[in-house]
Amino acid sequence: xxxxxxxxxxxxxxxxxxxxxxxxxxxxxxxxxxxxxxxxxxxxxxxxxxxxxxxxxxxxxxxxxxxxxxxxxxxxxxxxxxxxxxxxxxxxxxxxxxxxxxxxxxxxxxxxxxxxxxxxxxxxxxxxxxxxxxxxxxxxxxxxxxxxxxxxxxxxxxxxxxxxxxxxxxxxxxxxxxxxxxxx
Numbered sequence: 303x304x305x306x307x308x309x310x311x312x313x314x315x316x317x318x319x320x321x322x323x324x325x326x327x328x329x330x331x332x333x334x335x336x337x338x339x340x341x342x343x344x345x346x347x348x349x350x351x352x353x354x355x356x357x358x359x360x361x362x363x364x365x366x367x368x369x370x371x372x373x374x375x376x377x378x379x380x381x382x383x384x385x386x387x388x389x390x391x392x393x394x395x396x397x398x399x400x401x402x403x404x405x406x407x408x409x410x411x412x413x414x415x416x417x418x419x420x421x422x423x424x425x426x427x428x429x430x431x432x433x434x435x436x437x438x439x440x441x442x443x444x445x446x447x448x449x450x451x452x453x454x455x456x457x458x459x460x461x462x463x464x465x466x467x468x469x470x471x472x473x474x475x476x477x478x479x480x481x482x483x484x485x486x
Contacts, residue, residue: 308352308386313341315359330358349388349395350421376402383411393418398478408484411436412477414469424464429483432458433467438475441468 316326316337323341327334332347332354339345340355347355376399383396392415399409414420424443433442434456442449445463450470459465461481469475 307343308347309341309343312337312355312359316341319359321359326355326358330354332358346387349386349393350425352386353425374402376400393420399484405484407480407482409478409480412475412479414440414467414475414477416469416472416474419466419468421466424466426464427461427481429461429481430458431461431465431482432456432480434478434480436476436478438469438471438473438477440475440477441470442466443468 316323321329323334323337326332327337330337332351336345336347336351337355340347340351378398378400383398384400385394385396387394394413396411396413397408398411399405399407412420433440433451435451435453437453439450439452442451442457442465444457444459444465449457451457467477
């Protein structure tokens with residue numbers, strides 16, 4: 303498994319957009335100090351913070367999982383998956399769809415520890431999302447409704463509905479998430 307250098311990629315994208323750290327801070331709502339620390343790898347962004355930065359840069363997080371070559375077929379070996387780590391919640395996310403440019407879907411595997419809620423205030427995005435529970439149990443709230451899913455269960459919903467995911471297991475859960483179009 304290869305950990306991806308998030309700070310280096312944020313800096314590269316910001317410079318490609320000819321944007322200063324202050325301008326990125328203004329657009330994202332993330333402090334200039336925090337952005338500077340992320341770019342210098344002094345701190346790792348939480349997933350919600352990374353999503354704010356990526357949105358302000360006018361792209362999506364799939365840019366962090368793509369390699370530079372354009373391909374029409376991509377094989378991702380288990381030991382070669384790129385990983386983003388949400389250090390605040392101690393959740394790591396591995397991409398299993400890396401390498402095809404302009405793909406219409408993104409598939410990731412997330413490993414939330416017990417009790418973790420992915421984004422407590424909820425998250426919304428365009429498109430659709432499918433979550434399949436490989437291991438553990440989760441509580442997912444979509445809109446005003448909550449659902450308990452166990453190993454082997456899945457849920458499919460419109461991303462525009464505010465949603466949160468909580469690991470209600472006593473151990474780390476393992477979730478497969480497929481998102482179309484890619485935004486994560």
